Amino acid sequence: MLTQNLIEELKSTITELSAPGKGLLAADESTGTISKRFSALNIPCTEETRRDYRELLLTAPGISKYISGVILYEETLAQKTSQNISFSEILQKQSIVPGIKVDKGLVPLLGTFEENTTQGLDGLAERLAEYKKQGARFAKWRVVYAISKNTPSWQLIQTNAEVLARYAAICQGSGIVPIVEPEVLIEGEHTLAMCESVTEKVLQTVFNALHLHKVLLEYILLKPNMVVPGKNSPLQANPAEIAEATLKVILRSVPAAVPSINFLSGGQTPEAATLNLNAMHRLKSPLPWNLSFSYARALQEPSMKAWLGKGENTEVAQQAFLERAQFNSLASMGKIQF
Numbered sequence: 001m002l003t004q005n006l007i008e009e010l011k012s013t014i015t016e017l018s019a020p021g022k023g024l025l026a027a028d029e030s031t032g033t034i035s036k037r038f039s040a041l042n043i044p045c046t047e048e049t050r051r052d053y054r055e056l057l058l059t060a061p062g063i064s065k066y067i068s069g070v071i072l073y074e075e076t077l078a079q080k081t082s083q084n085i086s087f088s089e090i091l092q093k094q095s096i097v098p099g100i101k102v103d104k105g106l107v108p109l110l111g112t113f114e115e116n117t118t119q120g121l122d123g124l125a126e127r128l129a130e131y132k133k134q135g136a137r138f139a140k141w142r143v144v145y146a147i148s149k150n151t152p153s154w155q156l157i158q159t160n161a162e163v164l165a166r167y168a169a170i171c172q173g174s175g176i177v178p179i180v181e182p183e184v185l186i187e188g189e190h191t192l193a194m195c196e197s198v199t200e201k202v203l204q205t206v207f208n209a210l211h212l213h214k215v216l217l218e219y220i221l222l223k224p225n226m227v228v229p230g231k232n233s234p235l236q237a238n239p240a241e242i243a244e245a246t247l248k249v250i251l252r253s254v255p256a257a258v259p260s261i262n263f264l265s266g267g268q269t270p271e272a273a274t275l276n277l278n279a280m281h282r283l284k285s286p287l288p289w290n291l292s293f294s295y296a297r298a299l300q301e302p303s304m305k306a307w308l309g310k311g312e313n314t315e316v317a318q319q320a321f322l323e324r325a326q327f328n329s330l331a332s333m334g335k336i337q338f
Contacts, residue, residue: 002172002216009175010219013137016097017177017221018260021329022068023293024179024221026264027054027300028101028140030073037297043309047075055081056307057300058090060318066325069097071140071179071294077131088135099138099179100131102167106144109159113150117159118143121166128174138177140223141167145183147190147198147230157205165209168220178215179262179294181223182206186267188230192237196227196245203253217257223294224250225266226276239272243279247287256288263291265298270324273298274331281334292332299324 002010017024029037034053035045043049054076057063070091077100080086088098104120118141128139143160145152164180171178184199203224210217227245229237237245250261265273277293293299302324307317330336 006172006175007216007219009137010172010177010216013097013177014219014221014259016095017069017138018290018292019068020290021333022066023295023325023328023332024099024262025057025067025070025299025325026140026294026296027057027076028071028073029296030105031075037304038309041304041308043304043307049309050075051079052082052311053304053307053309054079054087056314056317057303057321058087060322062322063325064094064096066322066329067096069099069138071099071101071138072136073101077134077136086135092135097137098135099140100136101142102127102131102139103141109156112153112155115146115151115153115156116144117156118163121163121170124167124170125174128171128176132174132176136176138179138221139167139171140179140181142181142183142223144185145198145202146185147188147194152184152198152202157202160202161205161209164206165213165215168210168215169213172216172219177219177221179221179223180206180210181264182225183264183266184225186225186228186231189232189234190230191233191235192227192229192241192245195225195229196249199225199227200249200253203249207253207255217255218259220258221294222254222258222261223264224261226263226268226273228266228268228276231267239275239279240283242276243283246276247280247284251288254289258289260290260292262294265293265295268298270298270301274324274327274336277328278331278334278336281332285334293328295328299328
């Protein structure tokens with residue numbers, strides 16, 4: 001059982017993270033991932049350039065109008081700005097909650113058709129205690145599901161649900177709010193209907209596991225994929241169709257006790273991720289949960305392209321980031337008009 005002190009910690013954090021009109025910035029790319037994104041734009045990937053880029057984002061003027069929390073990578077949580085102030089402290093001064101990605105990446109799941117689960121449960125409680133000392137108040141753990149003729153297997157769906165539930169329970173026992181992130185991947189030729197079917201099965205299995213592990217749903221955030229066709233599907237969908245399919249699945253699968261659902265962008269363009277979120281609010285309101293965003297590339301891509309690793313581009317890059325953040329803030333309230 002969680003102590004009253006832990007519950008009060010979790011309640012305070014969840015209240016701040018689920019503030020209406022705000023969402024999360026996922027700045028938790030691993031060194032390998034951000035290296036690929038920098039390389040595509042001919043930006044050198046060093047500890048210094050990674051720090052400069054993340055400082056650009058976290059010090060953008062007025063960021064707290066649109067962003068309630070930032071998911072950091074382990075390297076970033078330990079880094080300091082050019083003014084020798086920790087990123088965690090910079091965020092706290094702006095009333096933004098620092099968070100931390102805690103999974104250790106994908107590993108093959110034996111007995112499946114080339115499927116992967118996520119590792120990192122060993123020593124998690126000890127790591128959380130250290131992250132908490134550095135200012136982190138919430139955490140994120142991602143699992144993935146690919147759609148193909150043979151996948152996802154029932155073995156993977158069950159395994160991932162168990163891993164997410166164990167992680168979430170450990171987090172709450174440490175006074176850390178867990179983000180539960182089951183991502184059905186956009187890669188493939190699958191239809192909207194297939195993504196809908198798989199996402200519903202995934203979410204229902206995850207919440208069953210959370211219940212069995214006695215995770216308090218009032219103190220978690222869900223970070224799921226939107227229901228979208230595969231990137232290579234010949235049958236694409238418009239925002240209204242995506243909104244309808246996504247809401248159908250989450251209304252069937254996500255208990256109203258969950259305070260906030262913060263969608264991942266999952267390979268969608270920045271514009272599509274914004275319009276699809278907006279369409280959900282335009283389709284049905286009010287909803288049982290705060291419905292918002294937790295985007296990485298969909299918030300960052302324009303700013304990274306504007307920056308290009310050059311200090312003289314910092315201001316225009318920050319403006320590009322703030323513009324995307326503002327659009328998504330409006331979308332999280334269904335306020336984008338056409």
